[in-house]
Amino acid sequence: MLGQAKAFSSFSTNDIQQTKAFYEKLGLNVKVEDMMGEMLIMQLNGGGTVLIYPKPNHEPASFTVLNFPVQDVEKAVDELTAKGIKFEQYKDLNTDEKGISHQDDFAVAWFKDPAGNILSVVKDK
Incomplete structure (x- = not known):
């Protein structure tokens, strides 16, 4: 039944305009729509x-809400850092000085949006 549904993901923020500006800085297609109040619709590559x-009592997710597969994690981290994005440090995941966790042929780095939600750039397979 739901196998044919065009599912989508969602998460909250405490500031729609600040969040919109942040995701636009990342190069994403984001627009504001009025659906029971202002909400953001973000179109991802691949459809x-x-x-x-918006959620007045928003609490950031304690897990990664959105992952961006990239060919070169280190290059993506460098480019995003140049745009003012700060990457997280996790001791238990052995992140390096840039915030990248390397495991075998896998790499991932985490950062937060203005509302504190966790995002990542992850090596595309």
């Missing part, structure tokens, strides 16, 4: 959609 909605 996926993310709904970002």
